[in-house]
Structure formats: C-alpha cells, structure tokens
Amino acid sequence: MCRSCGAIVGAGQLHCSVCGASTTAQTNRAPAPAPANNPPPPDKETVRFARAVLNRPYKFTIALLVANLFVFMLMWGMSGLTFRALLEPFPEPVLLVFGAQVNYLINAPNNQWWRLVTPMFVHVEVIHLMMNMFSLLILGPFVEKLYGSAKFVVFWVACGIAGSIATYLTLRPSLGEGYFGSFIFRSSDGPAAGASGALFGLVGVLFVFGIKYRHELPEGFKRVFGTGLLPIIFINLFIGFVGRSFIGNAAHLGGLFAGAALAVFVDFRRPGVRAGITTAWRALQVLSLALIALGAYKVVRNFGRPLPVMVSKNQNGNSRAFPAYVGAMNKLQEKVAAVIHKNDLTDLAAITDQAMQAPVPDERAAELRTRLVAILAKLAAAAAEASPPPENSAGRPPVLDQKLMDELDAWRKDYNDWLKNAIKTYATTS
Numbered sequence: 001m002c003r004s005c006g007a008i009v010g011a012g013q014l015h016c017s018v019c020g021a022s023t024t025a026q027t028n029r030a031p032a033p034a035p036a037n038n039p040p041p042p043d044k045e046t047v048r049f050a051r052a053v054l055n056r057p058y059k060f061t062i063a064l065l066v067a068n069l070f071v072f073m074l075m076w077g078m079s080g081l082t083f084r085a086l087l088e089p090f091p092e093p094v095l096l097v098f099g100a101q102v103n104y105l106i107n108a109p110n111n112q113w114w115r116l117v118t119p120m121f122v123h124v125e126v127i128h129l130m131m132n133m134f135s136l137l138i139l140g141p142f143v144e145k146l147y148g149s150a151k152f153v154v155f156w157v158a159c160g161i162a163g164s165i166a167t168y169l170t171l172r173p174s175l176g177e178g179y180f181g182s183f184i185f186r187s188s189d190g191p192a193a194g195a196s197g198a199l200f201g202l203v204g205v206l207f208v209f210g211i212k213y214r215h216e217l218p219e220g221f222k223r224v225f226g227t228g229l230l231p232i233i234f235i236n237l238f239i240g241f242v243g244r245s246f247i248g249n250a251a252h253l254g255g256l257f258a259g260a261a262l263a264v265f266v267d268f269r270r271p272g273v274r275a276g277i278t279t280a281w282r283a284l285q286v287l288s289l290a291l292i293a294l295g296a297y298k299v300v301r302n303f304g305r306p307l308p309v310m311v312s313k314n315q316n317g318n319s320r321a322f323p324a325y326v327g328a329m330n331k332l333q334e335k336v337a338a339v340i341h342k343n344d345l346t347d348l349a350a351i352t353d354q355a356m357q358a359p360v361p362d363e364r365a366a367e368l369r370t371r372l373v374a375i376l377a378k379l380a381a382a383a384a385e386a387s388p389p390p391e392n393s394a395g396r397p398p399v400l401d402q403k404l405m406d407e408l409d410a411w412r413k414d415y416n417d418w419l420k421n422a423i424k425t426y427a428t429t430s
Helices: 044-054 059-078 083-087 092-097 126-147 149-169 178-184 196-212 219-224 226-242 249-265 279-301 321-342 348-357 363-385 402-427
Strands: none
Touching (some): 044 126, 059 092, 059 126, 059 149, 083 126, 126 149, 126 196, 149 196, 178 249, 196 219, 196 226, 196 249, 219 226, 226 249, 321 348, 321 402
16 A cells, blocks of 8 residues: 555555555665666655545445445345345346336326436346446545545436436337347336446546546546546447347446536545535535435335336237237246245246236236236245255145135136136237
C-alpha cells in the first residue's frame, strides 16, 4: 500500500500508479543508485489530490449493496431456500412480486409506474447478483468519493430509471429480429430486472470525468478513467451482443448515456475545497431516497394481491391462446403428479416458466394458473425436505399436508369447470 496516498500497489512495483510516490522502504543503509530513467518525485499537489479523494467515505455504496442482498434473500426465501432455487432463475411470479419490470403492468389500466424504479434492486439468480454487486464495489466507491454521497445517490437512481425507461421503450416485436435488432429491441414482454443500468451509469460518469478533467488530474487517474474505460465498455457491449437473448442491452446503453450526460454538467468535489453540499443536491438526494422508499412501499402493499396478467387479444374469442394455455397447464399438472408420487423435482423451474409465459385466454384462466403454480411451489418445498430415494429404486413420495391436498382438489374442480365452458367458447371457433 502506498504510504503517500493509501492506494494499493502491486508486488515489485517501484512507484504508485496513482500518485507516483516511491514504494521503496527507507532504511539506514545508503540508498541504491537510482536508475537513469527514474521519474522525478511526485509533486505535493498530486499527493494531496490522491489523499483527499481516496480517504473519503463511501457509505451509500455499502448501503445499496446491503439493500440488494436483503431483497435477494427475501426472494430466495419465497422460492424455498433450497440450493436449487439459489442457482436457478427465480420463477416469474417471484420476480414480479418483488418489482421486476414488465410493460403491461406499467401501462394502463394497471399503472404500476414504480416498476421503473424497483428493478434495480431485483436480481434473477445468484450469479446475476454477484456480478452486479462486485461491479458496484469496484465502481461505487470511486464515484462516491469523487462526487460526494449526495450526487452519487442521484446518479444511481437517475441512471437506474433511465435504464428501465430504455427497456420499456425498446419493446418492439417487429424490430427485435436479426443480430442487430435483437441486440437492442425486445420481442416479448418478459420480466426485466437488475442493477446493470445504474452500474453502466457509473461507468458513464467516470468516463466523462476522466475526459472532462484530463488536464488537472494526476497521471494515475488519467489511466484509470476517461479513455482508459473504453476497453471495459467495449468488452461489456460485446458480451451483451453474444448474450442478447437474455441480457438487457437497452438498459445498459440507457444507463451509460444517462451517466455520461449527468457528468457533463455536474462538477466533482475538488480536493481542498470546503466540503459543503449545496441545498439543491441534498434535496435531490432526499428525493431520490424517497423514490426508492416509495417503490419499496408499493411492492409491500401489493405483496399479497394477485398479479394482473396480460390476456391475449386474439381473434375469435382468444381461440389461438386456448390450446397453448391448455398444453402448458397439462404439463404443469403432470409435474404436480410427478412431485406427489415420485418426488421428482427435475425441470421444475423450466416447466413453471413455460406455463407462466403461455398466452392466457381470459382472466379466470390466469387466476387458475397462478393458483396451480403456488400449489406446485408448496409441493416442491415438501418434496425437498423428504429423504432422497435409495439408489436404483423408485422415488420416495413426500409426506403432504392434508390441507394442501384439499387445496389441490379444490383447484382441480375449479379448473375442470372452467375447461368445460372454455371448450364451448374457444374450441368451437375457427
């Protein structure tokens, strides 16, 4: 660690890459002759700049990290607290309950506008969370130390919302085809979640910071920020292009451009200047935190309510949606039977996701699907607690609560009643 500025120095490195100070320990022995190309000692202004910036706190970076971990633990708890649930993507109902973004819930008549704010605290699975939180630990302290906590919070919320708006606007099924169309545009209204938009916003802030203040920054800062971030930006865009079928590139680009635009007009906290924060920035910080709190309140308030679903608007009384829905429900019922009689949990998430993505012919069908998915989740939790079957023998069925079996029987009766009427309504039209 550098004794002048506190930055981390690599093993064998003779000078700090941030402030340029020598890392050679001083001893009583005569110093070794300096090499001919030894750089001059760092000037006091460079050391003062590095010390003033690197010694600042970054408490809101840690607060955001803890908030993301807390939400993820709640989502894991709702998914069963099993190792399988930790590694696989969370079911779509869990993502939607905790505030993931889908356009049809934001649009009228649902008007759940807060889903433009809450997705930055929702993650699909543990790898998604770990990648984003690692990036937050790398980028967040730099932005918060350079600009101060008030501006950092505003940057995070504004860039996260910008990413959500970009995701909302790029739902264009007619344009989401081909290599380049699918890179930005979405062809289906699936759940969108993650802090990537806000994180790319921090990259945009540091990129503009390095260019805007390149004439007054120490050499080490010039190499880290500004054009030094171009390789990271291009690598992430390439990864987004390769994984365009499941990566929200519109959110990345929306956050990146929002962060860059903010940094163009916002000054950073210069070392040596009195660390007073203007009333306007403090007010914006409070407003940003209030917006996050309001989004959390909306999530909690709607937690126990059934989720509105997007009903397909096909010709002839939704007859095209009917067979796809029934097929998905048949597979879901087969999985229920496999869990009850064989303790079979294979492909559980895939079958559930397929059922949730199937078109829905009417509101009653959506309600029945939601009920069966909830019952299957309870059955899976009971099966996970059952003892594993001996090798080369039939699976040992789980011990089931009679109330759960009664709930399943009631669902089957309701589903069969709906199916009889639905066949008359949908299957007879062509």
